[in-house]
Amino acid sequence: MEYTNIVDFFYLVSIVVFIIGLKGLSHPESARKGNLVAALGMGMAILISLVAPQQNGDNNYIWIIGGMLVGGTIGIVSAKKIAMTKMPEMVSLFNGLGGACAMLIGIAEFNNLPAGTEMMSGAVFINIFAMFVGAVSLTGSLVAYGKLNGSLRDNFSLPAPQIINLASLLGIIVLSGLIMTQPELNMPLVYALLGLSLFYGIAFVTPIGGGDMPVVISLLNSVTGIGATGAGLIYSNNIMIIGGILVGASGIILTVMMCEAMNRSLVNVLVGNLGASGGGSGSGREEIVKEVNVSDLAIQLKYADRVCIVPGYGLAVAQAQHICHEIETVLEAEGVEVKYAIHPVAGRMPGHMNVLLAESDVSYDKLLELEPANDSFPSTDVVLVIGANDVVNPSAKDDSSSPIYGMPILDVETAKNVVVFKRGMSTGYAGVQNPLFFGDRTKMLFGDAKASLGKLKEEIANA
Structure with a gap:
């Protein structure tokens, strides 16, 4: 052999x-x-x-x-x-570095082309492809990183983003065609294509609202895989080609699943038209907030039959997943059935909440996906919403002016009682007020989630 x-x-x-x-x-x-x-x-x-x-x-x-x-x-x-709460930012940053590798390989191989190379060839096309895809992944991932860590706000955007995106794509196609129709390699055109590709990565991600970042992360992950495939084609390296295909295909599948979970179109993602954050028209309910104290909630939980916990990014920020599991254990010792309802895009990236809860030894069979959770809410005595906002916002169902309208949500308001753990009345990541907070069956427990849950655990044990 x-x-x-x-x-x-x-x-x-x-x-x-x-x-x-x-x-x-x-x-x-x-x-x-x-x-x-x-x-x-x-x-x-x-x-x-x-x-x-x-x-x-x-x-x-x-x-x-x-x-x-x-x-x-x-x-x-x-x-x-890295803290678990910062994991999405790290994924975005490292994903961008993968794109940078594909981009640099494309540039390097342009400089390595032998004199007299036929420009209308597969080798030149692959170089263009790897450089373009890698550049888009690099700058797009950096913008996503900025949005995730809060250094770039959702109001940071370009005017007429759809027109700019389409014009940039057209310019990229024209420049690519010009490079391949030249009698010899024209490096100024290559660098112009590189600059426009880097700009397109920024223009593509900038208009997308923070609430839609999970879709962007999975899509950019796929783009990086495609870039790795292009780099593999340059070097005829089978492992790079197939590995990149696996990453690209799995990323696309996940992107489609995320789009379905948020009722978004993949075409909207590609033209940068995912719902950027902004305020809806609000709710017709009278905005009166009802509070609950820890002692009363402890008694209510102890004598409940079914309790469901809805975790959100606020739970991750407070590092409250461990004490949350301890409360689950205490309640189960009292004969209470405890489940967790996980929205497909809860947190800042797909699977974020699942990882956090697994870190706290929460059993996987207690995690309910969207549809089973919604079926169980009407028979649930108490739902604890801990740090979640947009994924339980009824505006997604009944307010057509809301930027999250049409997104499937956890219908916690159908439960017998809802208690929301929050620091204050601020809006969620998508910047939309939540009428759930003023619902007839809803009460608020203000304060740090970890501290509130710690007090709640003591009160349940002493009730």
Whole structure:
């Protein structure tokens, strides 16, 4: 068996390991193991690439090992120090770095084209493709990072975003065509295409409201995978090609699922027309807030039959998931059935709440998805909404002027009693007031979620 065939065989093995890892990510119980298996596949792919024969025979191991040491150190330090609440920002930032790699590969290979290369060729097209996709992923991910950590507000946007986006795409197509129809390589045109691609990444993400960031993250993740595929085509590297296809396909599937969960169109995402935040017309209800104290709530919970907890990003910020699980344990000791209702886009990225609760040893069979949760609410005695806002906002159903109108929500207002844990009456991530707070069955418990839950746990134990 030839040496190259041996390399290709082990590439195939690592690809199979990738697929097994992805399969494990399809369920919360196997997600951790799936992630480790996928990491093993990536480690195998890197090692195989290091021993694969190089096309030009140059020895680049010093650069490769140096880059791996720097990147690995950054990755390890970041993973250890990053708080779970900041995980979406880290995902966006690292995703952007992946796009930057594809972009730089495209630029480098333009400079490496031999003199006299036919411009109307597949090699040139792949270079353009990798550079464009990588650039969009880089700047788009950086804008998403800024929106997630609050450094870029939703009112930071470009005028007439749809027109700008479509004009930018048209310009990218025209420049690409000009590059490929030149008699020889024209680097000024390449750099113009690079600049316009970087700008399009900004223009694409900027108009999208904060409440729609989970869709953007999954879409940009897919874009980075497609960029990796382009880079793999440049070097005829099968593991990069298939690995990029797997990432791109899974990202697109997740994006479509997120769009369905938010009742959005994928076409709207592509032209930058996801509902940017803003205020709706409000609710016709009389805006009177009813408060509840910890002692009364403890008694109500202790003598309830069914309790449902709806976690949101506020729970993550307060790091209240552990004390929340402790309350669940105390209530179950009293014979109370406790479940968790998880909205598909709760938090700042898909699966954010599931990871937080898993971190606190909450059993997966207690997590209810949207439809089963909505079916259970009418027979639920008390729903505790902890740090969630937009995903329980009735405006999505009955206020056509609301930017979240049409988004499927958790119908907590159909429960017998609703208690909302919040610091104050501020709006949610999408910037929309929530009429649930003024509902007939709703009471508010103001304060830090972790502190309030700690007091609640003591009161339940003493009630």
